Amino acid sequence: MAASNGGALPVVDLAPFFARDGADDAGARARATEAVREACQATGFFRAVNHGVPRELMARVLELSAAFFALPDEEKAKVRPAEGASAAPLPVGYARRTPTTRTSTCSSSTPTSGSTTTPPSRPDSDALEECYAKLAELGLLVQDILSECMGLPRGFLAEYNADRGFDFLTALRYFPATSSDENNGISAHEDGNCITFVLQDGVGGLEVLGADGRWVPAEPVEGSIVVNVGDVLQVLSNKKFKSATHRVVRRPGAHRHSIAFFLNLHGDKWVEPLPEFAGHASEPPRYRGFRYNEYMQLRMRNKTHPPARPEDVVHITHYEI
Numbered sequence: 319m320a321a322s323n324g325g326a327l328p329v330v331d332l333a334p335f336f337a338r339d340g341a342d343d344a345g346a347r348a349r350a351t352e353a354v355r356e357a358c359q360a361t362g363f364f365r366a367v368n369h370g371v372p373r374e375l376m377a378r379v380l381e382l383s384a385a386f387f388a389l390p391d392e393e394k395a396k397v398r399p400a401e402g403a404s405a406a407p408l409p410v411g412y413a414r415r416t417p418t419t420r421t422s423t424c425s426s427s428t429p430t431s432g433s434t435t436t437p438p439s440r441p442d443s444d445a446l447e448e449c450y451a452k453l454a455e456l457g458l459l460v461q462d463i464l465s466e467c468m469g470l471p472r473g474f475l476a477e478y479n480a481d482r483g484f485d486f487l488t489a490l491r492y493f494p495a496t497s498s499d500e501n502n503g504i505s506a507h508e509d510g511n512c513i514t515f516v517l518q519d520g521v522g523g524l525e526v527l528g529a530d531g532r533w534v535p536a537e538p539v540e541g542s543i544v545v546n547v548g549d550v551l552q553v554l555s556n557k558k559f560k561s562a563t564h565r566v567v568r569r570p571g572a573h574r575h576s577i578a579f580f581l582n583l584h585g586d587k588w589v590e591p592l593p594e595f596a597g598h599a600s601e602p603p604r605y606r607g608f609r610y611n612e613y614m615q616l617r618m619r620n621k622t623h624p625p626a627r628p629e630d631v632v633h634i635t636h637y638e639i
């Protein structure tokens with residue numbers, strides 16, 4: 319069900335999935351599911367409203383992030399993880415390892431490019447915890463909707479991606495655009511994971527590549543959450559669903575803050591086109607299978623050892639047949 323359309327990209331109302339059962343709700347759910355399916359086939363991208371994450375909580379987490387980033391560098395440096403504490407050469411985000419124990423790590427990075435990545439400061443981690451939990455819950459709902467959209471057995475994706483130990487939340491700040499550089503916040507990319515959620519403030523600058531090759535601004539819609547499909551779903555669906563190509567272009571006048579939640583897959587999972595989409599003579603598989611961690615490591619290498627030639631940067635095309 320497409321609600322008000324703040325720009326050309328769809329806004330999908332998920333309210334029917336939270337309503338009590340009833341004949342009308344089934345119809346509304348079917349329409350919302352169809353809207354998600356269309357969005358995933360067209361760009362891999364939509365904005366969800368009535369998604370179950372309270373607005374005040376979203377605002378609070380964005381506020382915490384802005385307050386953290388506004389601290390002097392020396393303050394932010396205090397929550398930097400110890401050298402070698404993280405395998406990733408990136409500022410560290412927030413992740414839960416098991417439902418009972420969690421690691422909540424913070425770091426700041428001195429701005430080098432258009433954005434820096436860090437979670438909000440430790441003292442207010444309750445809002446962060448709650449937001450993380452709500453986004454993980456939303457992830458389960460969106461996985462169920464996607465299973466339905468893809469014509470997979472009910473609960474298929476929930477079972478395939480049942481380990482919530484690898485999800486990751488990160489806060490980003492983008493500097494205001496200046497007239498003297500190209501204003502690149504994050505270059506065009508696809509996310510390697512299953513599904514990403516983005517909470518953004520009102521500044522704007524996130525753009526999605528449309529089917530016609532034009533960049534479409536994902537203008538902020540009050541209370542909405544950006545949903546974008548990642549590479550894993552593109553491979554499982556044998557490219558029927560698109561991994562959204564997106565970027566952030568910095569805008570003048572204001573810092574932009576966003577929170578990204580990556581619904582991830584266990585590193586040992588095997589990723590390949592599902593038989594529902596491939597294996598018939600008419601639909602040969604478009605990807606060879608791979609272990610998720612192998613792909614993640616190749617993507618990490620893009621960052622630790624950036625290849626001299628852009629064509630040597632590893633994308634999901636690496637596994638294309």
Ligand SMILES: O=C(O)CCC(=O)C(=O)O
Nearest residue numbers: 490509516524566576578
């Ligand atoms: O800040 C945003 O709106 C998008 C962030 C993003 O694309 C990413 O972290 O992968």
Ligand SMILES: [Fe+2]
Nearest residue numbers: 507508509564
């Ligand atoms: Fe992204």
